[in-house]
Amino acid sequence: MEKKSSLPPPVLIPELGHLFYTLGWMTGTGGGISIREGDTIFVTPSGIQKERLTPSDLFLLDFHTRSILKAPTLPVQPSACTPLFYHCFQLRDAGACIHTHSQNALLVTLIYPGPTFTITNQEMIKGIRRGTHGPGLANTDTLVVPIIENAPTEEDLSDGLTQAMSEYPDTCAILVRNHGVFVWGATWEKAKTMTECYDYLFEVAIKMKQLGMDPHC
């Protein structure tokens, strides 16, 4: 069901970086993108403006050894999220991971002070899969997204992330309180369009709360 992408990751990732900047998901150098192609992991560099990425700015890492196969000529490091992206690739068989600092993601972690975001009876829930390779949810299913607490560094999120992955085997996203969200999918198209669906549902939940309604029912 997917369009064969003619774009190799070094071309595609800068294009997505520009789009996600425009959507307000990756401003101030925030966020990150990683795509797996066979045994190669492509990952954005740390601290670089996402809307100005070029193909030569990306890191290529080995899927098995995590060693750097190719580094930019800039004095930069791979995204601080790299260990988290590897959890998505290795524990959930993802083909791509996206980490955004979307304000919608941040704000739902505030209006849902507990360990999960939930919403039901929304058409866009059908855009989310049950696990990386599962079927789409029904619009009447309750979408559950675990929320983990923020930590000083991205690496410190590692335990929280793997624990949430283990407790919520059906989820394709994990929210980080006061921070943002990680979304993964079997392909970059799935990861990207599910990030859009999740963000849409976060935004709808916020607007419903503002209008005095309950997104749970």
Add this chain to the structure above:
Amino acid sequence: MEKKSSLPPPVLIPELGHLFYTLGWMTGTGGGISIREGDTIFVTPSGIQKERLTPSDLFLLDFHTRSILKAPTLPVQPSACTPLFYHCFQLRDAGACIHTHSQNALLVTLIYPGPTFTITNQEMIKGIRRGTHGPGLANTDTLVVPIIENAPTEEDLSDGLTQAMSEYPDTCAILVRNHGVFVWGATWEKAKTMTECYDYLFEVAIKMKQLGMDPHC
């Protein structure tokens, strides 16, 4: 009164898909576009990113037999909305139909829990026609848009849609609760600009409610 479009549907539809994605109406592969040209129906494929459509991604269907005249090389299906688009073409003599997942459309179905959205005394009401081929409404007319309940699949919306078309012969749009809106017009320009007018009026109604005002008067 209309500009002769120099763009054939296979060029125009991807252009509109890109625009509607930017407006937040077709993110996460949501929504769909269909244009009739003589006996040919052009329709977007299901599950494909709307801002990345190319001319070769579109389906061409026969207006009378609904058989596929031309399919993309991708392993995709025509939009799940295709039966609904056909209702617009056959029951309302539309030249084009647009289905959006606009959050404004979704939210008005929540602040209007009954069977219709209504608004009056707004200039932009003049951009809406009384039926597919009728004259424009007056700004002092009350615009009425029927709201039907959502269903598990787009096809399950068929009965609700045809019933609303029959009960509200003057409408050029039908809202679907927790989902979005279908808008049709005599030409693609009419369908597209009326979608803009409807969406504008939905947004104004939401903002008026938030400011404690009543869009009905």
Add this chain to the structure above:
Amino acid sequence: MEKKSSLPPPVLIPELGHLFYTLGWMTGTGGGISIREGDTIFVTPSGIQKERLTPSDLFLLDFHTRSILKAPTLPVQPSACTPLFYHCFQLRDAGACIHTHSQNALLVTLIYPGPTFTITNQEMIKGIRRGTHGPGLANTDTLVVPIIENAPTEEDLSDGLTQAMSEYPDTCAILVRNHGVFVWGATWEKAKTMTECYDYLFEVAIKMKQLGMDPHC
């Protein structure tokens, strides 16, 4: 103090139409733009998508006789606002007029139910002139924008507009309730940047009201 524009009006107006569509000021074919160059008035056609205008879509009218010097090949009429634009050119010596359906303009006419919008102590007030050719206002001045009531057709706004021009000789803008705003300036740059300043101030006033604050002080 102004950049000599190298763009003739037939090139500039479509460019502005595209920008203003993007800002949400001219969706659904709403709004209009008119520029005077010597004895020639350039004006947008009625009912045409503003983001898709081309140079050949514009009308050229004679400043003195109002007769059509050049018409598009399309079967279209000059903007229904043309008589109102002429008031700006003839009564206020404007070089350009812009009419938007900005939701900010519409909403301030609702939260200010009286005959004027007022705001003070805002930096952006300094971007507004005292009359078409006057000096800029001070940030501590109170900006006053008259609000006239809407009418069935644009032409029916004529009396209200001229009366407001006469009662408020310092204004460069007139709001129309439930409709939008007319802004004029000595040049297209002044008209365009003042439209931006007015719209910014309308938006700030709405946000202040939502936060429980008073834009008057």
Add this chain to the structure above:
Amino acid sequence: MEKKSSLPPPVLIPELGHLFYTLGWMTGTGGGISIREGDTIFVTPSGIQKERLTPSDLFLLDFHTRSILKAPTLPVQPSACTPLFYHCFQLRDAGACIHTHSQNALLVTLIYPGPTFTITNQEMIKGIRRGTHGPGLANTDTLVVPIIENAPTEEDLSDGLTQAMSEYPDTCAILVRNHGVFVWGATWEKAKTMTECYDYLFEVAIKMKQLGMDPHC
């Protein structure tokens, strides 16, 4: 850690002007940008549309004498903010300064009526430096941004700005009530990405207030 920019300031500044216009930070000719390169200061002209800047519109000033090395052919003046930009260059060793009229900046000065904006426990705080050349803050640090009162002209802000710089040696930004914000950094990338982080945090604080939450804790 920074990408070697291949863009000289006369090319870069118009590009940033266009971007910042799109973000709503520099509409109506508001705001300004200045970059230092060795002993040369590049600064935007006053009263010119920021999204239409061209390389030849910029002023080049001498860092030491403040004399004009190169002026546009237009009859324009350097940005009225130029003396304030010099404070950033000379008192804080900045490499670039950005002044926006962002509505988020304006609105936080209203919901924080005291002399500072503060926020804590947000991931994006990590994008802000402790002083022009210091390390990044921790997400659990409290970000403090001084707010000075507005004045009739930009030059009248000079005393307030230098006093705030002296009282808050760690800050890289100063808010101006009912006006906007000044942000500086060691390089244009730092100034630009920190402006994004500050603006993001201002916006989050406003949304938290609207949702009845306290951004201080």
